[in-house]
Amino acid sequence: MGAHVDPVLYVRFDEALATGISFAAAARAAGVSLTAAKDRWKKIGGMPMQKGRRGGLPRPPEPDPVELPPVPFEKVEGRLTYFERCVIQVRLHEGHPQRRIAAELQRSPSVICREIGRNRGQDGVYDARRADRLAAGRRRRDREPKLAERPELAAAIEEYLEQGWSPKLISEVLKKDHPDDRNMQVSHETVYKALYVQGRGALRQDLRRCLSLKHRARVPQGRATNRGRPYREALRISQRPPSVEDRAVPGHWEGDLIIGGDGRSAIGTLVERSTRFVILLHLPGGRHTADAVAEAMINAMGELPSHLRRSITWDRGTEMADYSRIMLELEAPVYFADPHSPWQRGSNENTNRLLRFWFEKGADLSVHTAEDLRRAQDMLNRRPRPTLGLRTPAQALTELLLPTAA
Template identity: 55%
Template sequence: MPLSVAAQLVGVSGDTGQRWWRHSGVMTLPAQTGARGGLPGTAPVRCPGEGTRRRALTSEDRAVIAAGLTSGWSHAYIGTKIGRDRTVVWREVNRNRGPDGSYIGAVAHRAAHERRRRPKAFKLVENQDLCERIAEWMDQGWSPKLIALVLAADHPRGSMDRVSHETIYQALYVQTRGRLRADLHQQLSLQRPRRRHRTGPRCGGSTPYAEAFKIGQRPPEVADRAVPGHWEGDLLIGAASGSAVGTLVERTTRFTILLHLPGRHDAESVAEAMIREMTKLPEHLRRSITWDRGSELAEYRRIQLALDAPVYFCDPRSPWQRGTNENTNRLLRFWLAKGTDLSVHTAEDLQRIADTLNRRPRPTLDLQTPAQRLNQLLTQAA
C-alpha cells in the first residue's frame, strides 16, 4: 500500500512515515492506488526517493570509484557500477584527487564533507599571510580581480591561499569581515568607503572636428586587436590649477606611455609631447591614434604629419569607444588621484609610474605584462 496509507494505519503522520522510511534505507515501496490495497479514493503516492537520483555520493560510491580507477575502468563504466552518470564520476575525480593526481576514496569523501560544511570559515580571518600578500599588492595598485586571478594561477589545485575577488571586497566593505586593514579601500581605483550601484554612463562635452577622421572609419584590424600599433589616448585632469597628464595605451599589448605636460595642456603642448614620445617607437608600432573630442587635440593635423599615422575621434559623448584607454586611466588614478595637483610629478616620476604599470600582469594578456608583450613584438620585428 502507499506510504501515506501505511502511516495512517499505524497512527502517525505522513511526514513521520516518510522519515521512518528514509531512515530504514532498505525498503522498496511501490506507489499504488486505493483499488490495489489502499484506502478508497486515495491518489497514487510516489515513495520518497523513487525515480530520483541521490544528491551526494556516499563513501561506498567513492570507494568503488577509487577501485575502478586503479583497475583502469572508464568513467562511464564506473558510473554504471554506482548508478550515476559518467559526468558525475568525471567531476568527482577532478574535484577530489590529490596533488599527484591520485584518487583515494576516504580522503575524497572527507574533502567533500568539509566543503559542504556551513557556515564556512572566512579565509581572510585566520590566514594572516594571505592578508599580508593582498595588502601588499593593493598598496601597489592591484585590483581585487587581478589579485584573485594571480592567486588562482599560483595555486591551480585550490587551497587556502586563493580567494575570489568578492571575498576581498567583502573584507573591505563589510564590518568585522576579515582582517584586512580598515583603510585599504583607499587603494581601490575609486577609493569609495562603501559600495554603490552604477548610475549610468558619464556625459561630457564635445568639440566638432568637421574634417577629422571619425572612429567609424577605422579599419577592422583596429577593433579586433589583430595588428599592434594602434593607440588610444586622453588627458588625466588634476586639481583646479589646470594640471594634467597625457596617457597613450597600445590596444594589443596595453603598453602605456605617459605625457609630461608641465604648466599647461593646450593643443600645442599636447602635440609636442605626443610627437616627442611616439617618435621613439618604430614605425610599425604607430599605425593610428584614437582620441576623445577634446580641444587639447586641435593640432591633430600636425600630429598626423609628424607620426605618419591617422588620428581618429570618438563620437560625441562616447568615451566608452576608447575602452582600453578608459580602463588604463582608472588604474593610473592609483598614483594620479583625482583632485590632486598633477604638476608636482616630474617626467621621471611619470616614467616610473608607467614602468610600474607596464610590469603589472594583466588578465587580458593571460597574466603576462604589457612590457613582455611589447618586447615580443620588438623581438619579432628585429
C-alpha cells in the first residue's frame, strides 16, 4: 500500500465494496489501483472474496426461518361503519375466515362474529346494506329529548341564544362552568336539533333567528364532513395481498380516467395486471360523476367470471366516491393508491399512454361513441406485447377463460 494514496479513497473503496460489487469494480469506483487495493485488503486481514463476474464480499448464510409473533396493533373501537360491512360481505364471499377479516379491519374477532350472527339473513347470506339497516334500527330509541328533561339547562341555553351566542360557544361555556355536572352540559348538535328538528322542541323555535347564519334548515355535521372525505375508510394500496404485486394471480385490475382538454369529458380505463387486457368505459357525454363511473364499471366488469375480478386499484379521484357500491355489485375489493403516486398503478399509466394514440391530449373526448372505444380497445388488445412473450392480451385472457385440458 503506497503512502501516496489518499486515505479517503480507501474509505470510498470500503463503502463501494459493501454494496456487493466486485473487488475490481469497487477499486475503479473509488479511484484506487487494483494492486493497492489488494495490498491493503491483505494487510488488514480481509476475508476471502468471491470469484467470477459477481465477485465481491461473500454473502452471509441465510438465517433459519423464525416464527415471528404477530405485529400488535391498536384495535378500532366504536360502531362498525357501512364500509366495514361492505368489506365483510366481500371477504365472506371470497371464503375468508372471520379471524382474517377481523385482522384486516383491526377489529376484535368477537365483534365480527356478532355482526355476522346478528345481521345474517334467513338464507344464511350476509348483506352489507341489510346489515347496516338492521343495525340502525336497533340504535333507535324512543326517548324524551334531552333538553325537555332538563328545563334548567334549556332556560340557560335560551338566555345565551338571545344574546347572540352560537351553539358551539354555549356548549363550551357550559362545560367550563359545570365541569362536574353532566346535567348542565350539552353538545352543540343537540342545541341545533332542538331548534331545527321537528319533535325535538324544548327550545323556542323563534330563537333560530338569533343564529348568525339564520338558516332555515341544518345539514347534520357528520354528513357535511363525509362529503369532503369520501376515502376516509377506504382500503389503501398497502393492504393489497402480495399476489397482486407479483402478478402471479390474474383478476387484479388498475383503473383511472383519461380527461379531455375541456376538463369535462373523460373515458374510463381498466387494465388487468397479469394479461394487460384493457377495458374502456364509455361515459355518455364524457360525464364522469361517481354514479356514472360506477354504473359503467359494474356493467363492463359484471360480464367477467368472478375469478377474473379479484380486486380493483384506482386513483383517489372524486369519480370513485361510490366505491362501496362497486365493491358490493362486483364482489371485489377496491384499493386506492396513495395521493400523487401514479407509479403505484404502473400498468394503467402505461396503458393510458398507449391510448393517447387514439384519444389525443387536449381533445374533446365526449365526441367518441361506445363503438369508437370498442374499436380502440380491440386494437390494443390484439397488439403483441414483449412482456407477454409477444402474445397479445386477448390471447392471454382467452387462455384464462378456456377450461384447461384434462
